[in-house]
Amino acid sequence: MRFNRKVIVIVLGVAVVLALILAIWMPYNTTISNMDFSVDDSNGNYHFEVNEKLNFALNDSLDYGDRDMIWYMGNGDTIKRVSNVFYKYKEKGKYMVTLSVDDKYKISKYIEVISLPKKKAKDSIARIYGADVGYVGEELVFSSYGPGIDSWYWEFGETGTVDAYEGQVVYIYKTPGMYNVKLKTNTSKYPVAHRIQILPLFEAIEEAEQLDSLSMAQEDIKKRLQTIADASIGNNRDYYRSLRHIENQYTCNDADEVIVVINGARYNDLYSYCQGLHHLEGKGEKTVIISEVAIDTFKCLKKIKVTQSLINP
Structure with missing residues (x-):
């Protein structure tokens, strides 16, 4: 019995000592296990740039008291300070920044420092x-x-x-x-x-025109295209007036969707066709003759069939 009591007393004593050690050591160890730091750029564009002042800050720094801290900046430089440092990198590259606490606990992060092109x-x-x-x-x-x-x-x-x-x-x-x-x-x-x-807006006589049939609409478009072909390259007035008339009268302000079929084989959008008609084919040694225009509807049309020919003047 006396032996058993001694054993029990010894076991309890050891348990108390271990409990005291754990009570002292565990909070210290928990704080270190959660150690982390952040890196912030000074200009707020979320890039780490050459010669930009970067801020390296230990998170929850109040938990570390008077511990010895060393920052290894990844390029051979070290900074001995507590929890918050500022640093500028002189060259671009990838750097592994390491924070060492008490020369025992370490945490590392990779950062990339870039060199933005200078604005001309x-x-x-x-x-x-x-x-x-x-x-x-x-x-x-x-x-x-x-x-x-x-x-x-x-x-x-x-x-x-x-x-x-x-x-x-x-x-x-x-x-x-x-x-x-x-x-x-x-x-x-x-x-x-x-x-x-x-x-200016279209002349009053043009605004008053009432195109109440398909044939009248076809003849009107033919006349406008011929005007574009006959206008000199420097005559932008007739070019734009004729183009805008077709656009406003027949495309429901959706001229980008209008396809022009030339002589049953070639295709262009309306703007490219009119520009080519005006600048490329309408002048010089050859002249464009618009002989026929065919459309299926004169309300919100999507296709214009044009028959044209080139003749020597």
Whole structure:
């Protein structure tokens, strides 16, 4: 009995000592097992760049007290500090950053440092993107975007004042004429300009035409195409008036979907066909004759069959 009691006392003593050791060691070990750090870039574009100040920060740093910490930056540099360091890499590449605590607990992460291309001076110049020719009452879209631009001041030349303040705007001219569109931005000293010609609406006699039959519509389209073919290359007025007439009268404002079949064998979209008719075949040693136009409907048509020929003048 006395032997058993001694054994029991010894076992209990050992258990108490082990319990004390675990009580002291486990919180310390748990904190270390959850050790982690984050890396943040200073310009907020989510890239780690050459010569950019990067912030390496230990998560839950208050849990680490006065432990000895060493940051190994992956390029031979080391930083002895507590929980928060700033560092700039001089060269691009992949680096393994390691944080060592008490020279016993370590955590590592790979980061990639990149070198962004330098912006050329010309890339910072504001430019206006928009049509060169438009019509009275037409919704015309103008846009301009560039590095560092965050304010726009548009003048469309009709009102004499600033008309819009966004990067992309829609403007409707009320009067025909030649206008100088001006744009001033926060990155430019002087406004940039864009010329646009605004044409009038169709003449009253054209607006009053009532095309109440398929044959009349075919003859009308034939006349417009012949006008495009006969117009000189510099005569954009007749070209655009005839094209817009076909577009507005017969395509339900969906001219992009209209197919032109030439002499039963060749195919083009309406815009490409009219442009080729005007610039490529209408002038020079040969002349285009539009002899026949056939359509299935004059309301929202999708196909125009054209019979044409080239003759020597």
